[in-house]
Structures are given as structure tokens and as C-alpha cells.
Amino acid sequence: MNDMQWTPIGSEPLPPPLPPTRVDFTGDRTEFRKMVTKGAMLELVTFGFYRFWLVTDIRRQLWSNTSVDGDAAEYTGRGKELLIGFLFALAILVPIYLAYFLVGIEFERWQGFASTPLFIAFYAFGQFAIFRARRYRLTRTVWRGVRFWMDGSGWAYSLRAMLWGLLVFLTLGLALPWREASLERYKMQHTHFGDLQGDFEGNGWEFFKRGWWLWLLSPIAVVIFPLAPFFYAEFKAREWRWWLNGIRIGGVSLSSDLPHNAFYGLYWKMVGWWLLLSTLFGFYVGGATMLVVTLSGVPAEQLFGPGHAAKSIPMLGLMVIGYFALALAMNVIMRVYLQRDLWAKVLETVAVHDIGAAADVRGSGELASALGEGFADGLDVAGF
């Protein structure tokens, strides 16, 4: 039986009690690092516009190196689609921002700061964007020549997210597991792979049992902040495991034995890099000041003194360059650790059960536009 599994004959109708299939990630780390470094540089010279292509390249690499049952996935989205989606979203968001402004004035006339709740409207829009962005990504995800797709309504999702959000707010975060379970159920039940329908079997109670003590201890992390990365890593690992265990697509189910401490290293590496880079930035600023002082002959106190704006312009320029270098380096590190490494770490714990159910799935579903991604970009929201 075991030998059968390793011969590449996936389309064979195999007998039901099968050992679970692993998910393999074969992406080369150096290649990924080079790609995001180059992408970060290009983002700098394009004032951020390259982000659409970089995000696409990252997804293409992660997707095509992820194989389930011996067959790698594929991401068919393109940067140009994201750019167009962003421009469309902008055309829609600009009048909304204007309307928001005018309505806000009317509210303020009535009572000071009465327009604050209008902010909630943007939150609702953000939730809509998250749903629609997910739909875009899914319809660009292809496995065995069949794409994933989604139905359901972005606004219905947004309404759910809002109501649950209110409940989470009222219960000081205690209702969060049930919110996530409900939203995930909505998203997964409207997810399809060809003619297979998805589902989510995780429930809020289970998630609550896994993480309630983190909720209780979270005030400690605020006081003793070096503990915060541990808490966050712990929470994320538990959340991921719970989420993966709940995923169903047709008869196929996932399971994961992600250890609770799986992300400690990743988050601490991030913190370490951040400290290192900030120190370097500090030295850079010091060095730049010395350089400007020796080159221009203006003493330091005068450089930062009043009435010498013109003399401090080179200093300001050097600071801006340093800041950008810092931001880009952080960008690269975040993408390597929190996207690529996290992805690899999670995938190596995932097992796929009854993959035979996906052996002969009829393709269906239409491509969704990238408008949702554009909204998510314009509103600065992210979701999975």
C-alpha cells in the first residue's frame, strides 16, 4: 500500500482507507529572498507602484512550489490586473471620501464629533474588500487544471463581520473565537474547487478552549512587553492549527499538528532584526551628522539650531534616504520570515485526507475581477 502512494499514479481510483497525503513545499529560500530584495528596490524607484507585481511574483512562487498529492498549485493572477483593480477602486473611493467629508460636516454641525461613527462605514467597506480580495485570489488559484472560485456576497459577509465585531467589542474580545468561526464558515461554504463545495468544521468553542488563557494573560504582555512576541506567536500558531483542522473541500479534509511554539523563532528573529536595523539606523544618523558637520564646517548645534533651515537640508535628505533603506530592509525581512518561512512552517505540518475525492472534479467558476484587491489596497486592510 505504502509503495502505491509514492508511484505517480494519482488518477487511479484507489481504495478508500488511505494514509493521509502530505503537502510539500519546495520553494528555494535564497531565490525568494533575492526576489523580494529586488522587488523592494523596484518598489523604491517606482514609489511603491511595483507592489502589484511584487505581490504577484511572491504568490506565483509560493503557489507553484506548493504541491498536494504530488501536483503543484499555480497562481494565474497578474500584476497588471491588480493595478487596474486599484485604479478602479480609486475611482470609486474618491467620491465616497468626498461624500464622507460632506456628511461628516452635517453631523458635526449637529453635535461635536458625531461623525466619528461614520468611520464604522469604512470598516464595513474594509470587510467587503477583504471578502472580494479573497475571491480574486481564489479564482487565480489553480490545481490540476481546475480553479478555485467563490460565490456569496461581499456585503452579506461585511454585515456578519460588523455584527460579530460589535459583539467582540462588547465582550472585550471574548467572543473573538466565535466571530472567526462564523466568518470562516461563511467564507469556506462559499468556496468551491471546481464542483466541490468547501466547508469549515471548526467551531468557536474549540478555539476558545485553545486560547482563553492567552486572553486572560494579555494584560501581562502589555505591562511586560518583551513577552508580547511570545503571546502573539502562541496565539497565531493556535489560530492557524484550529483553522487548518476545520477546512473541508468536498470530501477532502485537512489536519495540522502545528506545535503551539512553532512561530516563536520567526517572531523573535523579526524582533532581533528590527533591533539590529534600528541600531544601524542610529549609527547611520550619527555618522551622517558627523559627515555633514565636517564637510560643511557648520557646527552641530548650529545645524540643528534655529534659522538654518537651508543648511540642514542635506541632513534632512540623508535622513530620508536612511529611513527608506530601513523601511525596505524591514520589508524584505518581513516577507521572508512572515510570508515565506511561515508558509513553509505551516505547510510541513499539514496532512490532506481523502484526496481521492478531488481526483476527478469538473472545472467551473468564473474569474473574479481584482476590484476587491484594489479596495483592500486603497483602504489598507488585509485578510486571509
Add this chain to the structure above:
Amino acid sequence: MSDVTAGPGAEPKPGQKAIFFDGLSSRRRQVVLTLGDSLEIAEPSDEQADGTVTRWAYDEIRRVDGPAGILRLTSTAAAPLARLEIRDAALSADLVARSARIDEHQTTGRGVAKIVGWSVAAAVSIVCVVLFGVPLAADRLAPLVPKPIERRIGDASEVQVKTIFRGQACNDAAGQAAFRKLVNRLRDAAGLDDDAMTAGVLRTSVPNAFALPGGKVYVLSALLDKAESPDELAGILAHELGHLKHHDNMRGLIYNGGTSFLIGLLFGDVTGSSAVIFASRSVVEASYSREAETAADTFAIEIMHKLGRSPKPAAELMFRITGKEGGSGLATILASHPLTEDRLARMTREDRPASGPPLLTDTEWQALKGICGSGKI
């Protein structure tokens, strides 16, 4: 079982094994490739003698993303998601050599250069609009904003201001009369049409004064407490009238709204961009508002001269409140107002001996000082 009988020996020699997905179903098909005039993809099966054969013309074959070591292909003539996967390196190389247009659709170095070029062009255009277009639009549009709209915005900000300072209007009758007299004299000298303006004193501990859209001028009582003569207060009020006269509120609103939007658009999503956006906005907007403040100062100097009073006392009052401001060079660039010491120097240059009558009598001045009652905050 069928695979065992149809072993490699039974296949014709040129046949090479590959995996094929037809793009209609997720069935993983073991196929045999023959590289003839076109690429022949044959699926051997038991039922039919020859099985189904798909043909792909070489110049319709395109490469798609695949994991390392696997050549993954599609054809522009086939179903959009039809995929052919080849693991054999020699066969892959042969096929790539035959398919002339295999990489035609990929982003090349030239494609990236194009993205960079267009982005730089977009950025340059946005920067030009921020530096020249938006100020011009703000200057031209601000006077054209209809009075009712301006007043509405003013009403809204008035409610906000009163909430922030929790200030109630001071309403001692004699004090109000004195205040009205002072404001009216300034307003006449400034040539502002009368119905457009309201003024009042708010009881709060922050020493400040401001003008709101729609012609609302507020003096906060702590400023009044620190003022030692009518001229000091008059200079400050004249400065605020200058803002009204120049439509600075509406200009600022249009300008700030426009620049934040455009700069946000420019930097988009580079991580940590909010800090950059904030910084560049502060620099750009502060310089704009510094210009407006300097213009309002000029206006105040003119008014005070017209009334035959010196503008210097107002600057002295400001200096008493803020002290010497000169901080670092960065703070200078970011400051929204000109530095108080610079303003004092300027007002001192414009100092002239009084040629007109005092703006308020001593009794009126005392009444104004007591407009909020004797109770200190």
C-alpha cells in the same frame, strides 16, 4: 492495473511520458508525447485502440509557473487551464527549443523598465500637482466657495472647538460691548463685510485665538488674561481677521485634503509609508501654512497702521506666551507658524509711535478683561 499492462516497452519509441490536465476536469492523465509537426498528446487507454489524441501547435505553446524541475506548459488554443507537465529534462529542452513563442507572455526586463518608467512619470506628475497644482487650485477655489457652505463648515468646526475646549462663551454685558467695539473697529479697517463675522470670547485655560470658516473669530480667555493692553489683543485679532480676509481656512482645507490624498496615492503601500506620508505632508503643509501666517501678519500690520497703532505689542504678547521657540532645524521646517522671535523682530521693525486714538478706553479695557467674570480657571 491498466498501467502495468501498458508498460514502457509496449509504447512506440519516440513516445515520452508526461502528465496532462485537460483544463476541464482535475483528472490526472498519464499521456505519451510525440514531437512531430506538432506536439501530439496521446492518452493510452484500454477501450480504444489509439486513445484520445490532442495536438498542440508549437507556436501556441506557452510556459506557465511550475515547481523546479518540472516544465509546465499550456496552449493558447486549448482550454485556458489545460496543463502539460514534463519532468524529463532532455524532453523539456527539446520542446522549449521547438516552441518559439514559449516565453512571449512573460514579464521581461523591458517590461519591468516600462513599469519603472511609467511609475516615475506618474510620481513626477503627482509631485508637480502637489507643489504647483493644488496651491493654485486652493487659491482660486477658496474665494469661490459659496458663503453658506463655508458657514456650514464653520458651524461644524465651532461645535468641535467648543467640545474640545469645553469652553462656554463669556457673556458679561459691559465686556461684550467693549469686545464688540474693538472687533468692529478692526473689521471696518479690514474692510470685511459685516454680516459675515461673529466674534466671542471662550472661557478656557489655553491661551490662543483662532478664526473659523464663515467668519467666526474666537479669543480664548487665557489669552485675554495675559494681554496687558488693547493693542496687544487688537494685533492678534487683526491677524485672525487676516485669515478670514484671505479665506485661509478654505484654502487650507482644499490644500490639506488635496495633498494628503495625492501623497497617500503616491506612496501607497510601501511598509511604514504612513510615517513617510505624515512627514512629507507635514513639511509641505507647514510651509504652506507658514506662508498663510506670514500673510496674515502682513495684514495685521497694515490694519494696525491704518488705525494708527503699533503692531509690536501683539508680537510681545505672543512672545510672552510661547517664549523663544528656536528649536532644531527640523522643527523649523516642520513648524506651521513662523517662529515667534522672527515675528517679534518683524513687528518691531514695523513699530511706529501711536498716531491714532486708543482703541479702547481704560474702562472699556477693564470691562473686556472681566468679560468672563472674575473667576479664574
